[in-house]
Amino acid sequence: MAEAVVDLDAVAHNTRLLAGLAAPRAETMAVVKADAFGHGVLPVARTVLAAGATWLGVTSIAEARRLRDAGITAPVLAWLYGTGDDFAWAVRHDVDLSVSTPQHLEAMAPGAAVHLKVDTGLTRNGVAWSDWPSLVARAADLERRGALMVRGIWSHLAAADDPGNPSVALQLERFSDALAIAAKAGLEPPLRHLANSAGIVDVPASHYDMVRAGLALYGVEPIEGVVAGLRRAMTLRARAVNVKRVPPGTGVSYLHQYVTDRDTTMVLVPAGYADGVPRQLSNRGAVAIGDRRCPIAGRVAMDQFVVDAGDLSVALGDEIVLFGPGDGAEPTVEEWAAWAGTNPHEILTGIGARVPRTYTSVR
CATH class of the missing domain: 3.20.20.10 (Alanine racemase)
Incomplete structure (x- = not known):
């Protein structure tokens, strides 16, 4: 997932x-x-x-x-x-x-x-x-x-x-x-x-x-504001498993702590706090879909969370980048840590065992 x-x-x-x-x-x-x-x-x-x-x-x-x-x-x-x-x-x-x-x-x-x-x-x-x-x-x-x-x-x-x-x-x-x-x-x-x-x-x-x-x-710069030239090594990504268009006034996720204010597209991401997505990102964090940064809508659950994609065209199976190197629209692990009120160490080490690791190298 x-x-x-x-x-x-x-x-x-x-x-x-x-x-x-x-x-x-x-x-x-x-x-x-x-x-x-x-x-x-x-x-x-x-x-x-x-x-x-x-x-x-x-x-x-x-x-x-x-x-x-x-x-x-x-x-x-x-x-x-x-x-x-x-x-x-x-x-x-x-x-x-x-x-x-x-x-x-x-x-x-x-x-x-x-x-x-x-x-x-x-x-x-x-x-x-x-x-x-x-x-x-x-x-x-x-x-x-x-x-x-x-x-x-x-x-x-x-x-x-x-x-x-x-x-x-x-x-x-x-x-x-x-x-x-x-x-x-x-x-x-x-x-x-x-x-x-x-x-x-x-x-x-x-x-x-x-x-x-x-x-x-x-790849995380150890001193804020000091750029040593490091490269972030991990990208956390998933693919959309549900996409639905909803009207204004639609409550999203547990206790409806997010309510839509317009016609919008809701995208379900198959990752949750059991995978290392902090609950503190509820209504606070963001992900990237294509070249657009989209907010997390409502509470992060154990296995999934919802993203408000607005009028962006999204289909089942489309890639969602939770965090990555920061070369495009995707948030960085430092941003996730700031939203969650923690440090990048906790985000990285918290990525759960059921999330497979794959490795890339041109060497």
Whole structure:
């Protein structure tokens, strides 16, 4: 019914652009968590590695397992789990693991390659600042005894997408202090990484030895008003499954929260909130039919929603573009996010499993 078309050439372009911003100083980690932000992890992972990324980043060990089961051997870092996960599997399959608490450090399987994550001000995951000196001392001791290897030290920026936000400078300073404390304990690992997508584009001081490209890989500019030259990779489209001409005063969808004020054409789109179309787009969002942008009429339902096409000539089977690259009349994912009161990440990762992904590439 609905279909998400992923332009792998756009993903490759974005990877090369971001890796170029980081080079020659830093490697590029492509973050492919959450099924590559809804784009499909295996096609995307293969594309970004061919385009210049040297690492892959995932949230969980289960996500790392999917990559390894598919035969992808590139370096992988996983970073969010409890202390009882299968760290031994990660060691056997050369998956690096993040350490964000003293308890995680003690739970690591023998031979683990770890990246110590310090909380520099996001106040989310990461070793608490008060625990950092003792944790790096303990990690250094474990490394000296051959129990594990410290391959990296890292953190995450809270507001790099807000140019001039004072927290960025404070986090840079705190990260530098964290590295100095680790060095004093005898830890100077080869990979220090702090930059997210916005940091890659606008905070070169955050690049260090590796950058982590997330949303920008998929073509969304990470900083509003700053055009880096990224290309949006996903187009969400469907085809009309019902078309009807209705008179003025016709109520549309649940509770008739949309009532027509003229003779108009109503088009039914076979996608709903079970597919990732936010209910918040009810009476607020829009789609494109041909070269015309048409508003969503009434409430978005689980499997479908209605579009007011006015006097536009529409037939069963005509293509409707829900969002896309923005080259024509179609809305962009950023516009959908604004209408829904969220961010593009939630829109992209919310495209449901029953929406098939198809892939295009001229290579």
